[in-house]
Amino acid sequence: xxxxxxxxxxxxxxxxxxxxYLHLLEALLAQGVECVSSxxxxxxxxxxxxxxxxxxxxxxxxGKARVGFRVAGLVVRIRDFLGWNSTHDAVLVGVGNMGxxxxxxxxxxxxxxxxxxxxxKDVRKVGATTFDxxxxxxxxxxxxxxRTKVHIGILTVPAREAQPVVDLMLAAGIxxxxxxxxxxxxxxxxxxxxxxxxTQSLAVLTSHLTHQN
Amino acid sequence: xxxxxxxxxxxxxxxxxxxxYLHLLEALLAQGVECVSSxxxxxxxxxxxxxxxxxxxxxxxxGKARVGFRVAGLVVRIRDFLGWNSTHDAVLVGVGNMGxxxxxxxxxxxxxxxxxxxxxKDVRKVGATTFDxxxxxxxxxxxxxxRTKVHIGILTVPAREAQPVVDLMLAAGIxxxxxxxxxxxxxxxxxxxxxxxxTQSLAVLTSHLTHQN
DNA sequence: TAGATTGTTAATCGATTAACAATC
DNA sequence: TAGATTGTTAATCGATTAACAATC
Numbered sequence: 372x373x374x375x376x377x378x379x380x381x382x383x384x385x386x387x388x389x390x391x392y393l394h395l396l397e398a399l400l401a402q403g404v405e406c407v408s409s410x411x412x413x414x415x416x417x418x419x420x421x422x423x424x425x426x427x428x429x430x431x432x433x434g435k436a437r438v439g440f441r442v443a444g445l446v447v448r449i450r451d452f453l454g455w456n457s458t459h460d461a462v463l464v465g466v467g468n469m470g471x472x473x474x475x476x477x478x479x480x481x482x483x484x485x486x487x488x489x490x491x492k493d494v495r496k497v498g499a500t501t502f503d504x505x506x507x508x509x510x511x512x513x514x515x516x517x518r519t520k521v522h523i524g525i526l527t528v529p530a531r532e533a534q535p536v537v538d539l540m541l542a543a544g545i546x547x548x549x550x551x552x553x554x555x556x557x558x559x560x561x562x563x564x565x566x567x568x569x570t571q572s573l574a575v576l577t578s579h580l581t582h583q584n
Numbered sequence: 585x586x587x588x589x590x591x592x593x594x595x596x597x598x599x600x601x602x603x604x605y606l607h608l609l610e611a612l613l614a615q616g617v618e619c620v621s622s623x624x625x626x627x628x629x630x631x632x633x634x635x636x637x638x639x640x641x642x643x644x645x646x647g648k649a650r651v652g653f654r655v656a657g658l659v660v661r662i663r664d665f666l667g668w669n670s671t672h673d674a675v676l677v678g679v680g681n682m683g684x685x686x687x688x689x690x691x692x693x694x695x696x697x698x699x700x701x702x703x704x705k706d707v708r709k710v711g712a713t714t715f716d717x718x719x720x721x722x723x724x725x726x727x728x729x730x731r732t733k734v735h736i737g738i739l740t741v742p743a744r745e746a747q748p749v750v751d752l753m754l755a756a757g758i759x760x761x762x763x764x765x766x767x768x769x770x771x772x773x774x775x776x777x778x779x780x781x782x783t784q785s786l787a788v789l790t791s792h793l794t795h796q797n
Numbered sequence: 798t799a800g801a802t803t804g805t806t807a808a809t810c811g812a813t814t815a816a817c818a819a820t821c
Numbered sequence: 822t823a824g825a826t827t828g829t830t831a832a833t834c835g836a837t838t839a840a841c842a843a844t845c
Contacts, residue, residue: 575778576760
């Protein structure tokens with residue numbers, strides 16, 4: 372007999388909408404709102420109500436006809452689904468402007484992201500303390516990853532240094548890379564790569580601005 | 585007779601791939617490579633060659649059978665298409681960690697983005713100079729936008745302050761908003777909104793990490 | 798009950814990919 | 822010429838949306 376994957380295969384589009392719902396639902400929760408319908412949520416974001424229901428379905432929360440969904444239930448389920456109720460340790464490499472901004476971003480705690488250490492190849496940056504984390508020399512990265520079994524690597528280095536750092540991370544056993552460098556990365560299958568490149572987002576903005584009549 | 589829109593209606597997916605090609609093409613150009621085929625480009629990104637050709641088509645650059653596309657031609661055309669060969673002035677509101685990171689990001693110049701001024705409602709931040717830009721009080725934002733006719737507003741404030749700041753921007757005539765705040769924004773039709781929210785990207789990362797077997 | 802909303806199936810829409818004649 | 826690559830048309834795939842019976 373053939374075993375069929377039980378993976379739900381949730382689309383990237385759905386994954387990116389879940390945090391939007393979550394932020395709104397948390398605001399509703401704070402206001403004491405108990406239930407919300409897919410119609411209401413859809414109106415808030417200019418989405419289609421069916422799409423909202425399909426999205427929420429992946430979390431396992433079920434609604435009630437005529438009433439909608441329990442706000443508190445959705446908040447817990449979405450956070451669970453995204454993994455935001457557990458802690459994910461990460462190392463950050465590249466203590467430039469973007470690196471510092473991420474190190475200083477307090478809200479990551481809410482999303483279960485915990486940056487445990489920062490690395491830089493510039494000896495002048497090493498040793499200083501940035502937002503309560505000591506900056507370590509890049510040479511110590513592999514040993515650190517292996518010892519602490521960190522799974523996430525955050526990449527905030529200049530483009531040309533991106534691939535070598537990634538190779539270090541991969542060799543040391545990193546499972547997921549959050550990339551802020553504007554460089555195409557070579558990653559083996561099985562490792563998760565999520566790009567958070569500003570230039571892609573900027574491209575959408577400036578091209579719309581350029582081609583609007 | 586009916587006038588049909590001549591807008592090419594380029595998909596968001598294509599727009600987001602163009603900067604990827606561009607970065608690679610600029611590297612090839614620096615190496616002195618003259619031509620590149622869609623097959624080669626596709627291999628580099630694990631894309632489909634037909635998709636690459638469709639993407640490049642929107643720039644107007646035409647390839648040669650058996651040879652491929654001129655690297656230098658593509659670089660100019662893609663940059664033109666994205667509007668990166670002209671200058672887009674922008675104001676930034678919210679001089680926190682992310683705001684400072686963007687103010688310090690030198691490469692924006694390459695993408696035609698010019699942050700002309702920064703604003704903050706915190707009087708303690710006002711007056712200081714951050715990366716050569718003076719930080720102005722939020723109260724001066726509307727007047728500034730009207731006087732300088734800036735088109736882009738960059739939003740790096742905390743979630744709860746996002747909508748009020750957006751309303752100020754809109755009333756003063758801002759045409760496009762680059763949003764880094766984790767808040768759902770209400771924007772009238774015709775104004776361009778591009779979200780660069782870290783939480784959406786993080787959600788994709790942590791959920792994959794959580795659900796992988 | 799009456800009717801708004803759910804979960805689900807089917808239709809639509811748009812983006813990706815395959816196929817292939819034309820070209821250099 | 823021979824054959825790799827182009828531009829383009831048609832097929833496929835997946836995501837969005839419409840329709841609707843079941844439900845509370």
